Amino acid sequence: MSKTLVVRNGTLIDGSGRPSLRNDAIVIEGNRIKSVGALPPDVALEDRRSVEVIDAGGQWIMPGLIDAHCHVSYGYPVIKGEGKGRGTTRPEFSTLKSARNVQKVLRSGVTSISVPGGTWFTDVGVRDAIKLGLMAGPRMYVAGRMIVSYGCIEDDEPSWEGTPDHSVGKLCNTADEMVTEVRRQSKHGVNFIKMADSRSGESQMLAKEEITAVVAEAHRRNLRVGIHSRGAGSTRAAAEARVDWIIHADLATDRDLEAVAKAGMPIIPTATFLAVVVELGQKIGAEQVQLDINRMKRHFELLCELMQKARKLGIKLLVGTDTGNNSFTPHGDLHAKELEIFVKYGGYTPMEAIVAATRDNAYAVGLEGQLGELAPGKLADLIVLNKDPIADITVLQGGTHLSWVIKDGKIVDLDPRNEVLTFQQAAE
Ligand SMILES: [Zn+2]
Incomplete structure (x- = not known):
């Protein structure tokens, strides 16, 4: 059985366009989000055999x-x-x-x-x-x-x-x-x-x-x-x-x-x-x-x-x-360069650009209503960043400010040394 994953603390950008806000916990079961907000009483954080906890304190959480x-x-x-x-x-x-x-x-x-x-x-x-x-x-x-x-x-x-x-x-x-x-x-x-x-x-x-x-x-x-x-x-x-x-x-x-x-x-x-x-x-x-x-x-x-x-x-x-x-x-x-262009030249706010690249973009992968928003029942794809993308939309580029990537409720290994296929040819 897969563990319940809990992302604690952090500032939440939920993909709906609502302003960023401090969040207590996102609880993920299987590949879906179970709850967002206050930690539900039935989740026992100290039970480390069945619960895994990520502390996103001082960081920003948003949809993948x-x-x-x-x-x-x-x-x-x-x-x-x-x-x-x-x-x-x-x-x-x-x-x-x-x-x-x-x-x-x-x-x-x-x-x-x-x-x-x-x-x-x-x-x-x-x-x-x-x-x-x-x-x-x-x-x-x-x-x-x-x-x-x-x-x-x-x-x-x-x-x-x-x-x-x-x-x-x-x-x-x-x-x-x-x-x-x-x-x-x-x-x-x-x-x-x-x-x-x-x-x-x-x-x-x-x-x-x-x-x-x-x-x-x-x-x-x-x-x-x-x-x-x-x-x-x-x-x-x-x-x-x-x-x-x-x-x-x-x-x-x-x-x-x-x-x-x-x-x-x-x-x-x-x-x-x-x-x-x-x-x-x-x-x-x-x-x-x-x-x-x-x-x-x-x-x-x-x-x-x-x-x-x-x-x-x-x-x-x-x-x-x-x-x-x-x-x-x-x-x-x-x-994420397109988001920068939307903001710089298209008249979008950083929040609007993020909504376009998450909730709205779900349509382009056939999952509108299911993906791109952090809310109960949605697919659990999210990223944790060490910089605020609302303050500077360019921090989303190149993955350099990522602390965690979670896809389908599973933590992604971000170490490039663990990639299965690599491109090692030297540039000539
Ligand atoms: Zn093309």
Whole structure:
């Protein structure tokens, strides 16, 4: 039988938006929170055989962070000797890479991630390995390869090559092909379908009828649909087709955003990736990042405007970072950077940013109402910090101020020496 876990003392930030307050005890039984507030009389702290106590005196307790946009099976890290291109990359290697990356994520205080796209069904495998207790890792809510048509993001090869099996895009040029792919991915255990329009929104590549067909098939099979959409046309089409969330939406006009507000789905702006590219480009030179820095800067500014507009229109924003999508977006480092951007540029208070990354983000992992708040009956994912994130939202970044991480009612081992898979290759 597992012990009752009691987190005593500390200042509670419960994820609901209520002001921080001194707390006596959080009592956890199994993977759920039993009580928050005064220690219940039936919990005997001196019975150390059945009760474990954490003293969080002088520290801050909040729900585990959720990253609504994190990739784990491609991009970071680039490993010397890893098979790449021409189909030589192998799913078995990719699975181990994903397993390595999710450990970093969990140890940085991120207890859940939504994974909008990866290689083969590797993330499905890693998700299940965590769920079944083979390894430690965050809760994962995963998509498979992104459904794209000719010219969309991730359709990188000429038409006579199509999208090879090791691509994270899956080429489907008709609604019928898309529906078949939804069925295939459903059979292989994904939680949601990721569609992806053009890379930077310059033109609309997916027709509204195609998005509608995917949504109908996915919803019938209890899968959600998220879409990469920077453009105005694709954002409006996605809103009208009732996708479950829209990623980016930077080029959406006010009228398109009104359509999103009316349809009621959240947007995951994902400004972190752009901020990282711009910072890195200034440091090491645009050519080396291999991305158009000025365009990235423009996208970033548009997203900051979007954050302000969304509030006025009542569109909920979720917190995602695109961690892991590239060689310079390491796992564990960036998951809370988006909160800093929300506060610095989006007009959010630190408390509002925390609510977005916890209670609201639970939607992106299919656990709304169950996760992201510290209250009786909720899933017991929480972190204890030695600095106050309300006073300085950046203390959430990189896991450097973590004292404890608890996921599913269990204390996470934060010692990196105990990781099962490590990346030991020296930087060259
Ligand atoms: Zn992404």
